[in-house]
Amino acid sequence: MIFRPLKYEKYAQKAVDKLQERQPAFRAKFDTENYASWFYNQSSETLRLYSDDKEIYFRYIPVGTYSLNTNTWMWAWANEDSVETRKFRTLKVKEFGEKKNYENLTNAHFNGDKYTGWESTAIAFDIIGGIGTYRVITEHLEKYFLLTEQITKEKVEKIESALIECNAHGKIRKAFICQHLNTETKTGFEEAFETYRGMELDEDDDLQAWCSKCEKKRLKTDGWNNESMEFAKIKLVCERCYFEIKESNLDSKNTKHNKT
Ligand SMILES: [Zn+2]
Ligand SMILES: [Zn+2]
Incomplete structure (x- = not known):
């Protein structure tokens, strides 16, 4: 029963x-x-x-x-x-x-x-x-x-062409992050727009995030230009990696000095 x-x-x-x-x-x-x-x-x-x-x-x-x-x-x-x-x-x-x-x-x-x-x-x-x-x-x-x-x-073909093969997570949607973002340290997490896992994206939208330092640079150069892009060195990750990084950055328990 x-x-x-x-x-x-x-x-x-x-x-x-x-x-x-x-x-x-x-x-x-x-x-x-x-x-x-x-x-x-x-x-x-x-x-x-x-x-x-x-x-x-x-x-x-x-x-x-x-x-x-x-x-x-x-x-x-x-x-x-x-x-x-x-x-x-x-x-x-x-x-x-x-x-x-x-x-x-x-x-x-x-x-x-x-x-x-x-x-x-x-x-x-x-x-x-x-x-x-x-x-x-x-x-x-x-x-x-x-x-x-x-x-x-x-x-369908267009959706598939927008996917990336991630070693950890398989073939899924791609996202863009600056070179400084990671799951180990808190770097700040600035986004092009508010995101959540599994969200629907417009055709021209991509998940994009960068750290606080990049945000400072970006504001200084009045938006993305060659100089701030060079500083950010944007790279590709998969969507799940993106959200793992996002969540570890927003998680208050996960702080830098816990790591040795
Ligand atoms: Zn950065
Ligand atoms: Zn991944």
Whole structure:
């Protein structure tokens, strides 16, 4: 027996009803049931449905996975193996769960049954939104997606070309930082714009950050010019490295003099 307060049951049922009401129109519009195969790419967070004579692409947010071996659900935000940056969007579900005191939404994983995957996905759909949902099954793992938009093959290629291969984190979105930023010392962390993990970026926007010294230089030269750029020696890192550096710089416990 899994203990779940009635309140949660009621909410979950409402979310399932809502998804069931919306999903047929999505399926009909994109004819998603009539493709022979699927392929998803964690790096670009895109799902491709295809047959010999046709194909369609979607961007997705990973919701979570259900293991048929252990009968456990795991929210995407808790999945440390995945390189998908949009998984952090599911933290919105966790926040909602914290407010409402719904344990299933706040626990990284919990025991479930054959309905758990769709139920969790319906809740994510209710809280995060999307144009539809999709599930794929590989061996003993069900993986659930929120589909946010249909995109063209060209757009998928463009997303892929903007990725970098990081030794630590795999192939993911790239970011730019000055030569002084690192996870060991606090250098200050100035950004081109406010950022958070998994955020959507406009086509011309990149994650960009620099240290306090670079910021001083930049202000002195009245914006970036050859001199301040030379000082900053901007380099490429992956998105996850970027946020690790950001968080270690903002973390008050991690101070320079703790290191010897
Ligand atoms: Zn710098
Ligand atoms: Zn990295």
